[in-house]
Amino acid sequence: MSVLGDLLAGLSGGSIEVVDLTAPLSEDTPILQLPPPFANTQHFSRTELSRYDDRGPSWYWNDFTTGEHVGTHFDAPVHWVTGRDGDDVSTVAVGKLIAPAVVLDFADSAVADPDFLLEVDHVREWEASHGPLPDGGWLLYRTGWDARSEDSDRFLNANETGPHTPGISVECARWLAEESPVMGVGVETVGTDAGAAHSFEPAFPCHSFLLGANKYGLTQLQNLARLPATGALLIAAPLPIVGGSGSPSRVLALVER
Numbered sequence: 001m002s003v004l005g006d007l008l009a010g011l012s013g014g015s016i017e018v019v020d021l022t023a024p025l026s027e028d029t030p031i032l033q034l035p036p037p038f039a040n041t042q043h044f045s046r047t048e049l050s051r052y053d054d055r056g057p058s059w060y061w062n063d064f065t066t067g068e069h070v071g072t073h074f075d076a077p078v079h080w081v082t083g084r085d086g087d088d089v090s091t092v093a094v095g096k097l098i099a100p101a102v103v104l105d106f107a108d109s110a111v112a113d114p115d116f117l118l119e120v121d122h123v124r125e126w127e128a129s130h131g132p133l134p135d136g137g138w139l140l141y142r143t144g145w146d147a148r149s150e151d152s153d154r155f156l157n158a159n160e161t162g163p164h165t166p167g168i169s170v171e172c173a174r175w176l177a178e179e180s181p182v183m184g185v186g187v188e189t190v191g192t193d194a195g196a197a198h199s200f201e202p203a204f205p206c207h208s209f210l211l212g213a214n215k216y217g218l219t220q221l222q223n224l225a226r227l228p229a230t231g232a233l234l235i236a237a238p239l240p241i242v243g244g245s246g247s248p249s250r251v252l253a254l255v256e257r
């Protein structure tokens with residue numbers, strides 16, 4: 001049988017499961033909130049054009065408005081000034097949108113400390129038991145934050161000192177960008193950087209280093225708990241917005257059962 005035939009047989013026979021890592025996209029989807037004087041993205045919104053009525057008797061459809069960085073979405077290199085000469089979301093090679101993924105589960109640490117940061121040593125320890133990070137693949141960083149995604153306040157977790165959500169240390173972000181073989185990092189939080197990363201040096205190191213290395217980000221993922229530590233195949237499907245800095249994306253994982 002052909003490779004694609006085997007894949008289809010696995011999907012229909014149940015030996016390959018499709019796990020949806022995408023957050024439902026609606027007016028309630030939490031969005032990043034930057035302090036003044038920075039511009040903010042807007043919530044997803046829609047306008048009904050017709051619903052089997054005088055405006056269109058047999059059809060229902062909407063217009064919608066969304067930011068490029070709303071909900072589960074893909075960060076392209078041009079999103080950051082360090083990656084301004086890199087790919088935009090429409091020029092990312094399509095072959096890269098299907099890639100291996102590993103899951104590093106630090107949900108217990110993030111529950112204990114919302115400002116928890118992934119360090120190089122954490123990744124090295126993970127590699128000691130699971131093998132090397134995948135060449136050209138994704139590092140998916142599980143923090144349990146998807147459990148908060150229904151409640152914007154809990155998801156953003158901000159107080160008078162700013163947002164407190166888990167992320168990646170400056171040195172680990174630099175290492176992932178410049179020394180590790182991964183193509184990108186996927187997270188469950190509103191952005192790839194920690195809530196407190198505005199105060200890091202450099203600020204927002206994940207964005208700065210990863211996108212500056214022509215690597216990618218995926219955010220607001222769900223259901224990472226349903227993936228194995230290694231062996232999943234990730235399909236990320238951002239819209240090819242010409243010149244776009246990112247796009248809401250459907251993100252699926254294929255998992256062997």
Ligand code: MN
Binds near residue numbers: 069074
């Ligand atoms: Mn983004």
